[in-house]
Amino acid sequence: MLDAMTTMNISLPDALKCFVDEQVNERGYGTCSEYVRELIRRDQQRQQLRALLLDGAASGMTTPVNGDYFESLRTRVRNARK
Template sequence: MSTINISLPARLRSFVDEQVQDRGYGSSSAYIRELIRHDRDRQLLRGLLLEGGESARLGTADTPYFETLRGRARRHSPE
């Protein structure tokens, strides 16, 4: 694993320390890694949403559409 050093003002360092303590992280590094993962996932989701918004419309999202989606999800979900 690579190492990166960051400098934080005292107030931010205190905040990080509180998060580590209150939320059960093993270290400040674990907390920062989690923040980075969340940001990466947020950016990925944003990209997918923008891509979907720019794609051609395939149909109406009405009751039958959602019933079909629910049926597909039920067939693929472990029970």
């Protein structure tokens, strides 16, 4: 199922409009809208990653990891594939 689309008009200086047009042509986007949607998706992903990193940094210290820890992860992955 496709998401509903809404139109949003933006104003760009000539230099940015030329840059967008170049990116569309050079990178194989069908339209300027496709290029802008991709930029917005990447920014969303960047913000989500940043939030996860900040959450991890704020979560406090954990116990040190060693070879046994990584082996237990490998075992869990192997068992999950079965």
